[in-house]
Amino acid sequence: MSRLLPVALMVFTAASGLSLAAQQQLANAVSPISTTVSRPKGFGLSTIQGNALDWTNAKMSNARIRLRDARFGRIVDAQLTDKSGIFTFSKVEPGTYIVEMVSSDQSILAASELLIVNAGDLVSAVVKLPFRVPPTAALGGTAKSTAWIIATQALASSIVAVVPTRPVSPNQ
Numbered sequence: 001m002s003r004l005l006p007v008a009l010m011v012f013t014a015a016s017g018l019s020l021a022a023q024q025q026l027a028n029a030v031s032p033i034s035t036t037v038s039r040p041k042g043f044g045l046s047t048i049q050g051n052a053l054d055w056t057n058a059k060m061s062n063a064r065i066r067l068r069d070a071r072f073g074r075i076v077d078a079q080l081t082d083k084s085g086i087f088t089f090s091k092v093e094p095g096t097y098i099v100e101m102v103s104s105d106q107s108i109l110a111a112s113e114l115l116i117v118n119a120g121d122l123v124s125a126v127v128k129l130p131f132r133v134p135p136t137a138a139l140g141g142t143a144k145s146t147a148w149i150i151a152t153q154a155l156a157s158s159i160v161a162v163v164p165t166r167p168v169s170p171n172q
Contacts, residue, residue: 045119050112063080065080
């Protein structure tokens with residue numbers, strides 16, 4: 001609506017018979033006032049909140065979480081989750097972000113999907129660790145438990161079937 005005021009002013013001044021110089025002087029005097037918008041401090045900033053989960057959907061307390069600007073690759077903020085595995089990034093500028101769960105050596109363990117944040121949005125994100133086979137699962141396991149692990153991993157990776165083509169054991 002503020003864009004219509006200068007146009008209406010120009011139409012009015014042209015119809016009033018004012019000289020071109022007087023019309024320009026009047027437009028310059030009014031235009032800055034009509035287009036200036038006063039916004040409170042922090043206007044347009046958003047919040048990203050979410051949960052950190054392990055591969056069994058258990059809440060991860062004190063997990064290292066960081067917010068990355070996807071456009072430029074820079075880290076915007078970092079924090080630890082609370083006891084319930086919840087994190088909150090406040091005062092986030094509009095843009096595209098990724099929430100990452102990182103280890104103590106800052107390697108990425110899991111990442112959220114791309115989060116498109118507009119001014120004033122409240123965006124939710126879930127960061128979940130991928131499926132992992134416990135390190136002791138294959139030790140001393142039977143053929144049945146090993147087959148179960150392989151089938152479960154294949155299912156998690158969207159593999160439809162696992163068919164052995166030849167024996168893999170050196171003793172056979």
